[in-house]
Amino acid sequence: MTSVFDTLTQRGFIQQTSHEDELKELLGKESVTFYIGFDPTADSLHIGHYVVLMAMAHMQRAGHKPIALIGGGTTMVGDPSGRTDMRQMLTKEEIQKNAERFKDQISSLIDFSDDKAIMVNNADWLLDLNYIDFLRDIGSQFSVNRMLTAECFKSRMERGLTFIEFNYMLMQSYDFLVLNREYGAVLQMGGDDQWANILAGADLIRRKEHRSAFALTCSLLTTSEGIKMGKTQKGALWLDANKTSPYEFYQYWRNVNDADVKRCMMLLTFLPVEQIEEMCSHNDHRINDAKRLMAFELTKQVHGEEEALKAQQAAESLFGGAKDADSIPSTEINMEQYQQNQRIIDIMALCALTKSKGEARRLVTQGGVSIDEEKITDPEMVVQEDSLKKGILIKKGKKTFHRVVLK
């Protein structure tokens, strides 16, 4: 068995590990059961989760056994790590619903057949915990003094930290302990913002079970300037096609900075390291080939080959000149809507191309909008009914295309 540790290092996944030498040796000699937790705080995973999922996939491919933990219980508490304010409290029903979506999304990258991976939900053991028992058994193992020195609480020490959130670390540590006892999990992985929580869990196992346990965190997906990636104007870059369309998803990666391509390819695709090195060695327009490949591969991984091809074709045709009507984001409007929104600015606002009619008006005035490749300048322009029936292609700026059809 080749050590996946080298692979992960080579591709730039590893940010921090505990007991590095010991862990490296272990991963090289036997199949290790490890876990990663995902708190269902939204109804879809986003690209930030994806880096960690990739790490999980690499591990699985190397013969180790992943446990995907859905934080149905921990989400009831809310992780304060890296947050400047308290998370919104979600209801049990919302959490449950989100958890279901997570399961589907994780399954697309991780093979759960034949018990090759397990999925668990910490709600199963956290929700019915007895407070006093828990405090005596687990709480007694934690030093508040030490917890307070953790980096993840720093920002909160200035702004305020509630007791419920302060308990999060104990919950997560307890998860690790449970999984260690039940499934023999000896390694927990996660994003680097989870370092303190993960380490606390490993310590707990060592203390209570007198067994080795390891912590490993993955780099966060950041730009070369250290800014978090995966933000779009609509918020996060979601894995759910309904929240971020495959076309938008594709375009995001097609447009990343030169300086970030290599890192993204390493972390987010399975392309061979040598190939990535080679493709990203150019400083001129040839770097675009790398971006194109990355966008395609990643879209394929997340949305499937068919969607990836469609996104790619749409992009190539839109930017290449020939307009391929399919697979461009589009909106169908009905007669009633049309009667109330005949001007171009009304239609743009209706299709959410702009947040308001005022914004649409400004854009048109500034020359940022064209219809069927023809620049328009009059915001009061009325879109004719018969041309709308055939469908018009609105272009906002250089890269945003939207098709509108009257039904």
Place this chain on the structure above:
RNA sequence: GGAGAGGUUCCCGAGUGGCUAAAGGGAGCAGACUGUAAAUCUGCCGUCUUCGACUUCGGUGGUUCGAAUCCACCCCUCUCCA
């Protein structure tokens, strides 16, 4: 529980009676330049039926011709003390 400080447009942050839809910065959007990149420069950046109107400065009332700015009460946050 006591004492102090504060809550401003997406974020940070000025503004202490009319000149304020509210400085400045960031983010974002657009134009130019390019490689569907970055950097840079320029414009925009509350809503609408846009040479005008309407809604905004924690909430509710009040003073005033006129309030983000003054008063009262309330809610919330932070700091120190208990």
